[in-house]
Amino acid sequence: MRQSELFTTTRREAPTDEVARNAQLLIRAGYIHKEMAGVYSYLPLGLRVLENIVRIIREEMQAIGGQEVSLPALQDRLVWQKSGRWSDEVVDVWFKTALKNGAELGLSFTHEEPLTALMTDYVHSYRDLPRAVYQFQTKFRNETRAKSGIMRGREFLMKDLYSFSRDTVEHEKFYERAKQAYQNIFERVGLGATTYLTYASGGTFSKYSHEFQTLCATGEDTIYVCEKCHVAVNQEIIDDLQHACPQCGAKDVRSATAVEVGNIFSLGTKFSEAFNLSYLDEQGASRLVVMGSYGIGPGRVMGTIVETLSDEKGIVWPKTIAPYALHLVVLGGRGAETAAVLAAADQLYTTLTARGVAVLYDDRDVQAGEKFADADLLGIPLRAVVSAKTLAQKKIEIYDRSTDEKKMIDEREIHTLL
Numbered sequence: 001m002r003q004s005e006l007f008t009t010t011r012r013e014a015p016t017d018e019v020a021r022n023a024q025l026l027i028r029a030g031y032i033h034k035e036m037a038g039v040y041s042y043l044p045l046g047l048r049v050l051e052n053i054v055r056i057i058r059e060e061m062q063a064i065g066g067q068e069v070s071l072p073a074l075q076d077r078l079v080w081q082k083s084g085r086w087s088d089e090v091v092d093v094w095f096k097t098a099l100k101n102g103a104e105l106g107l108s109f110t111h112e113e114p115l116t117a118l119m120t121d122y123v124h125s126y127r128d129l130p131r132a133v134y135q136f137q138t139k140f141r142n143e144t145r146a147k148s149g150i151m152r153g154r155e156f157l158m159k160d161l162y163s164f165s166r167d168t169v170e171h172e173k174f175y176e177r178a179k180q181a182y183q184n185i186f187e188r189v190g191l192g193a194t195t196y197l198t199y200a201s202g203g204t205f206s207k208y209s210h211e212f213q214t215l216c217a218t219g220e221d222t223i224y225v226c227e228k229c230h231v232a233v234n235q236e237i238i239d240d241l242q243h244a245c246p247q248c249g250a251k252d253v254r255s256a257t258a259v260e261v262g263n264i265f266s267l268g269t270k271f272s273e274a275f276n277l278s279y280l281d282e283q284g285a286s287r288l289v290v291m292g293s294y295g296i297g298p299g300r301v302m303g304t305i306v307e308t309l310s311d312e313k314g315i316v317w318p319k320t321i322a323p324y325a326l327h328l329v330v331l332g333g334r335g336a337e338t339a340a341v342l343a344a345a346d347q348l349y350t351t352l353t354a355r356g357v358a359v360l361y362d363d364r365d366v367q368a369g370e371k372f373a374d375a376d377l378l379g380i381p382l383r384a385v386v387s388a389k390t391l392a393q394k395k396i397e398i399y400d401r402s403t404d405e406k407k408m409i410d411e412r413e414i415h416t417l418l
């Protein structure tokens with residue numbers, strides 16, 4: 001991508017009503033655009049990051065046997081009345097709308113009900129189980145406070161997977177695989193070291209559900225961390241556990257501020273009962289399906305990465321999710337020099353792009369200082385500078401955004417750094 005052709009630009013200031021650092025930086029860098037509180041558009045660079053996160057999550061969901069679907073955002077009131085969750089007293093985040101004939105509809109805040117109802121058309125026998133079904137889908141939630149940028153949207157993307165098992169033993173087996181898949185995801189997006197498997201309340205048989213909490217000063221949750229086990233306990237159940245680690249029993253758990261980036265939950269037969277999602281077992285007896293649900297917000301993950309990995313100059317993307325692998329910056333020379341420098345940079349851009357390297361090429365006619373400030377803000381992990389100086393030495397200057405290290409290399413060495 002030639003930066004001169006990118007329709008977005010960087011800006012010095014974020015909107016004054018934007019208090020979240022993730023949104024301030026993402027808006028200033030042109031990754032997202034604010035529409036209103038809790039509602040953001042993803043722009044070309046931001047969409048590439050979001051899609052990289054989605055790709056990693058998708059790979060891990062496929063690896064545990066997930067089958068991808070896409071359910072509608074418009075939801076039927078009658079379906080939700082079966083589980084008792086249509087009521088605004090029970091669910092306080094509903095956005096609802098109505099047909100012209102007055103019939104009420106809900107805008108998806110989650111999908112347990114419609115998917116359980118859907119599965120009754122396909123699950124009849126023990127041979128139809130187990131199954132795992134997932135989607136990347138827009139959720140709407142009328143969040144009271146939407147001051148955390150893309151970490152708490154009123155409209156946001158969620159990956160939600162639902163598992164359908166014959167019994168609790170089969171369910172537990174899948175649950176453990178999903179837990180591992182989640183750990184792989186947070187590792188791969190660059191949050192492995194700061195994300196803790198966190199014991200939470202609400203598991204149906206296993207006593208606990210699990211959240212994945214990332215240490216983050218601006219997070220909205222408090223967790224209690226056991227460093228030895230790299231696990232944590234959330235605020236709801238810390239008293240029940242008498243402030244001890246649920247794995248090793250140590251009493252020296254320390255409190256920390258964190259953000260929930262994902263969670264996994266055993267649902268038991270709550271929804272299969274409401275929708276009569278049952279199957280005939282090998283003896284011909286009818287049994288209820290045992291379910292689980294597994295959520296991650298790719299936008300919240302993106303926001304958390306910005307909150308926790310950025311520095312005073314801007315964003316620092318991990319390689320795995322960066323919008324581009326390389327930021328090629330050309331600096332104009334003087335007079336006749338300029339054409340030669342530009343030609344060399346153009347040539348490098350063409351070569352790398354042909355080799356499949358994702359390159360953002362700053363070919364704009366602006367001052368070096370502005371180019372570097374923008375590159376720091378954008379946070380692409382590797383920067384390659386082509387200038388009269390590098391051309392004279394027949395080298396390229398490489399700068400690593402996360403280590404702040406610079407070195408001169410031969411052009412053919414670039415691929416070893418990507």
Ligand code: ATP
Nearest residue numbers: 150151152153156158260261262263295296297300
């Ligand atoms: P929170 O307690 O932070 O509101 P939640 O318990 O409501 O989260 P879930 O309903 O379990 O969250 O949703 C699954 C995942 O979706 C969360 O772990 C989070 O990553 C993401 N998520 C939830 N709410 C939002 C939101 N408003 N904006 C962006 N992502 C969200």
Ligand code: MG
Nearest residue numbers: 093141143152
């Ligand atoms: Mg919530």
